[in-house]
Amino acid sequence: MKIKDHSAASDEQLVGAAKRGDMRAFEELVARHRDKIYARAFSMMRNEDEAVDLSQEAWVKSWQRLKQFQGESSFGTWMTRIVINLCLDQLRRRKRQRTESIEEMNEESGGVERQMPVVNVNPTEGLERGELRKKIDAALGQLSHEHRTALVLHEFEDMEYKEIARVTGCSIGTVMSRLFYARRKMAVLLANLRTEELK
Amino acid sequence: MITHEFELKLQAYLDGELPALEAAEVEGWLARDQEGQALLAELRNTTKALSAAGEVEVKLPETREFYWSKIAREIERQDREPAAVAPKLSWFAWVQRHLVPVSGVALLACLLAVMLVHSEKSSSQFGETELASEDMGSYTFRDQQQKMTMVWLYDRNDDSQFTDPTAVASMDQE
Numbered sequence: 001m002k003i004k005d006h007s008a009a010s011d012e013q014l015v016g017a018a019k020r021g022d023m024r025a026f027e028e029l030v031a032r033h034r035d036k037i038y039a040r041a042f043s044m045m046r047n048e049d050e051a052v053d054l055s056q057e058a059w060v061k062s063w064q065r066l067k068q069f070q071g072e073s074s075f076g077t078w079m080t081r082i083v084i085n086l087c088l089d090q091l092r093r094r095k096r097q098r099t100e101s102i103e104e105m106n107e108e109s110g111g112v113e114r115q116m117p118v119v120n121v122n123p124t125e126g127l128e129r130g131e132l133r134k135k136i137d138a139a140l141g142q143l144s145h146e147h148r149t150a151l152v153l154h155e156f157e158d159m160e161y162k163e164i165a166r167v168t169g170c171s172i173g174t175v176m177s178r179l180f181y182a183r184r185k186m187a188v189l190l191a192n193l194r195t196e197e198l199k
Numbered sequence: 200m201i202t203h204e205f206e207l208k209l210q211a212y213l214d215g216e217l218p219a220l221e222a223a224e225v226e227g228w229l230a231r232d233q234e235g236q237a238l239l240a241e242l243r244n245t246t247k248a249l250s251a252a253g254e255v256e257v258k259l260p261e262t263r264e265f266y267w268s269k270i271a272r273e274i275e276r277q278d279r280e281p282a283a284v285a286p287k288l289s290w291f292a293w294v295q296r297h298l299v300p301v302s303g304v305a306l307l308a309c310l311l312a313v314m315l316v317h318s319e320k321s322s323s324q325f326g327e328t329e330l331a332s333e334d335m336g337s338y339t340f341r342d343q344q345q346k347m348t349m350v351w352l353y354d355r356n357d358d359s360q361f362t363d364p365t366a367v368a369s370m371d372q373e
Binding site: 023027030031034035038039042043048052055056059060063064118119120121122123124129132133134135136137151154155156160161173176177179180183184186187190 | 240242247257273
């Protein structure tokens with residue numbers, strides 16, 4: 001069945017049409033989900049240009065693999081997995097090029113976070129949602145890629161430990177460790193970041 | 200002092216990733232340990248803050264048309280490329296692609312085997328000189344006093360180089 005009004009069609013209808021080669025349907029899917037896909041790439045890479053490139057690459061890949069999409073999840077979720085995998089590949093390539101730093105060596109063992117006293121302040125107290133978001137975003141920007149990835153996948157993509165381990169190619173123990181230190185570091189950063197610094 | 204193993208267990212408890220039995224163990228331990236309670240509260244606050252705030256809304260810094268045009272161009276390019284690079288293989292092409300390299304390797308192995316056998320044969324002949332020629336003749340003379348053996352080699356067809364020693368001997372006797 002041919003789609004007459006692409007903007008009024010559901011994602012499922014657009015995916016079906018795109019599978020039959022309807023580029024206009026695919027363009028509509030890109031328009032609907034582009035911000036979300038770009039945002040995920042940006043949250044992992046923290047670099048605008050890289051995020052744009054990787055999100056575009058994800059769309060090209062999804063067009064090529066569209067026939068493999070059987071609708072087990074929503075199209076948006078499927079697309080997000082593609083961009084996450086591309087970001088992880090890019091981060092792995094970058095890590096291979098990078099010389100081993102003290103920070104990197106401390107990623108699993110916790111480094112400074114291991115010695116940090118427990119933070120008793122609740123970072124959500126007395127803050128509006130917008131302010132809190134900015135604070136969280138600024139704190140996320142200060143984490144290492146490994147810690148941020150673990151946190152983003154667990155907290156924003158609702159992935160379980162074993163799923164994170166599978167997509168990142170790490171052991172469950174490593175994932176748990178990274179997530180633990182990422183949370184501990186976030187607690188300190190959220191407590192220390194003053195609202196004025198975010199403006 | 201909490202061990203790292205227990206810290207991770209505490210976190211797994213918070214995330215609902217512990218089996219019921221272990222979760223009950225953690226709860227029992229938490230009831231008695233203030234340090235553990237404080238750490239759990241910190242982890243919980245961070246998790247709550249992240250889920251309450253959600254992510255900052257990030258917008259793609261490009262227009263819909265420009266962004267799509269780049270994607271469409273790349274799809275078009277990649278759609279053209281595989282057709283040129285990897286055409287559908289015919290049966291003959293498949294045989295060529297998969298069996299030709301195998302037969303090449305087999306041929307090379309045969310050649311090496313032949314060379315090996317040949318080299319073994321030729322090495323066994325070192326140190327021995329065989330005069331197989333029908334045109335070559337030889338005479339041996341043994342002097343017991345000097346303890347010396349002399350061997351004459353001569354060309355049967357060339358009478359000018361050597362004189363037949365038997366003839367010489369017979370001449371001496373005469």
